[in-house]
Amino acid sequence: MTEKYKIYLSEDTKSRLINDAELFEFTKNDESVNLNAFLKTLIVNYFDQYRHDSDSLLANIMQDLSELSSISKKDAAFLADKIVSTYIKADRHQSGKNSALTLTVSGSSYEILKIIENNMLAETSLSQYLKDMFNAYLSIPRSEREAIIFKDSYEDISRALKEHKVLSFTTTTSGDNKAYYVEPYIIAPSKEEQCNYLLCFDRRAKKPRTFRISRLRSVFVTSDTFAVNPDIQEELREKALRSPHSVGLTVQAVVRLNPYGVRKFKAITKNRPLVSKIEGDLYYFDWPELQLEEYFKRFGRDAIVIGPESLKEKIRKFYYYGLREYSR
Structure with a gap:
């Protein structure tokens, strides 16, 4: 099932989302930015976290207000919702120019939008709900946003790190779908780029390598295990602190x-x-x-x-x- 929705975003929000889509290499066949594919991935991978974080924030504010003897539970709930909408989601009250965007969804992203439509829109529109979700996503540091967008890859890499399993993957930069087989050691963020890197030992090249996680594709945890080499581990730990994007000489x-x-x-x-x-x-x-x-x-x-x-x-x-x- 495929359906199209028209949503409205501020120029700033749209621009920042396009920047993430470009950095994370969501592109069409003509190499232009594929914002629609990026937003579908964002919705699928971030919806549960956004809903949980929003519910937790509202519940915590309500609890704090309820502890005041002069405020009833009903008034506390009203005030908590007012605080969130006025101060946390203040962007909805701004009068700046909005840009219309047609969002085409299918599969998992279609199912999530149906869940939102049927359960989450008591006092807001679908467009506003998505706008709030996107702004909440953009408030997170970019290294954490990368982990959201590439959630499946992060989960596989984390499991391989924990179980000392060999990883297989291709990259967007290899050009020939070359498969790498590596022993993963560390995930480390680059302070300048705010991206995350996998520092590992390349089994075929027999040397340490580093890969930006947003450029990994077809990540697969193999059944092969490896013994951690203390010398390599120490070398890569030192590189992770200084320059995780470069583990060369x-x-x-x-x-x-x-x-x-x-x-x-x-x-x-x-x-x-x-x-x-x-x-x-x-x-x-x-x-x-x-x-x-x-x-x-x-x-x-x-x-x-x-x-x-x-x-x-x-x-x-x-x-x-x-x-x-x-x-x-």
Whole structure:
């Protein structure tokens, strides 16, 4: 069964939902953002949590109010509902411009909307209920929102971590549906991106790897178990604290920053490496080489790598081949 619903969202809410859909790679065949598919997944994976959290909040407020001897239970229930609608869901009273959106649902998302229609709309519309749900979702940190959208993957990964089972999956970045077989060790959030990463040991490549969980597909817990390697576990724990999105070779690097480079270093915070020490215009790092390469590619002449030679050569080649293409 498929049905279409028209809902109304503020421009800010719609924009933020589109940003999540884009970050979590919900796309159509033409690579444009598939907001409808994202919202269907959000509704299916978040409905139970939203309903539970809303009921708990209302019950807690009612209990606090009921403890006041001057307020009856009926008045406490009225005031609790008023507090939630006025202060917690204040967006519903704003007069800003709303944007109409046609939501096409089927399967599980259709069933949940029918449950909402039949049981949850005593004093509100379906559009407003969904708007409140989406705003509640957006109030959660992005790393937790990712766990909601990819609920099934998180549950499988968590079980594999607990039972020390080998995981199999493909990724959206492999390009050829290559299957990975890994020994999972840690799930860690990246402070800059607010995404979560699976730090693991790749059985085929025989080396530590990291994968952004929102890019995993066809996650499967195999029947194979593995023995935890204390050395690998300690290495990945250290990486998880510093740079979970990069578990490559750590190098001791020295980079010379001119005044413009210093300004850029302060301004460009995404995936910024931690400084070990500063001596004049020289900045020292003890950090994964790949992350240093990707970070300082954005600086141009304002950051010159002094060492190691391998990092210096990679960035030199990056600019050399770029210049060659632009000179044609």
